[in-house]
Amino acid sequence: EAGVAQSPRYKIIEKRQSVAFWCNPISGHATLYWYQQILGQGPKLLIQFQNNGVVDDSQLPKDRFSAERLKGVDSTLKIQPAKLEDSAVYLCASSRTPRTSGQETQYFGPGTRLLVL
Amino acid sequence: DQQVKQNSPSLSVQEGRISILNCDYTNSMFDYFLWYKKYPAEGPTFLISISSIKDKNEDGRFTVFLNKSAKHLSLHIVPSQPGDSAVYFCAASSVGAGGTSYGKLTFGQGTILTVHP
Numbered sequence: 001e002a003g004v005a006q007s008p009r010y011k012i013i014e015k016r017q018s019v020a021f022w023c024n025p026i027s028g029h030a031t032l033y034w035y036q037q038i039l040g041q042g043p044k045l046l047i048q049f050q051n052n053g054v055v056d057d058s059q060l061p062k063d064r065f066s067a068e069r070l071k072g073v074d075s076t077l078k079i080q081p082a083k084l085e086d087s088a089v090y091l092c093a094s095s096r097t098p099r100t101s102g103q104e105t106q107y108f109g110p111g112t113r114l115l116v117l
Numbered sequence: 118d119q120q121v122k123q124n125s126p127s128l129s130v131q132e133g134r135i136s137i138l139n140c141d142y143t144n145s146m147f148d149y150f151l152w153y154k155k156y157p158a159e160g161p162t163f164l165i166s167i168s169s170i171k172d173k174n175e176d177g178r179f180t181v182f183l184n185k186s187a188k189h190l191s192l193h194i195v196p197s198q199p200g201d202s203a204v205y206f207c208a209a210s211s212v213g214a215g216g217t218s219y220g221k222l223t224f225g226q227g228t229i230l231t232v233h234p
Contacts, residue, residue, distance in 0.1 A: 041226050110160050111159075111160055
């Protein structure tokens, strides 16, 4: 099966500009995640969707970050305006419908590397 | 607030020997633990997991050990191969019995493993 697709792979912008990232999860996966990975750190969850509803966005900087998942499939993550500290890799992951016990494996895309100058 | 910690930034091992990667956690609500492997310019790939009801899980050359009282887990790779050279992330989640898991993962900072031929 095809994996998680993300675009673009790389993006360089000036601070205060806006940027958008796109993610296409594995077909049939109900849950979609956006993570931010700053150099030297592990991925940090920004937002989690279950179908097209938000499950957890507690760590999303809502004054500048927004995300949507139209029709419960593709998702976009937007930053407006960008700051220098937003330089990171933005990873999208997906998993099947969560179970009442156990953990569904999250499958990650290759990520978008963002550099804010 | 680093709830999952990997205190060794890097590890160097000779081919054929054992690699031991360590991870500590502080949140006693975590009950499911995973290891992910990441190559440069790729997203993390699921490697192996363990539920808190077990203290060991084995899959081929990979074994994960969990010590709940010490809030510590380790990944053993035997024998190590040059292709195992990558960044290894420990991750944890709260699943719970009888409740719905939405699969939020908390990651450690990662350990760079280098296996020399």
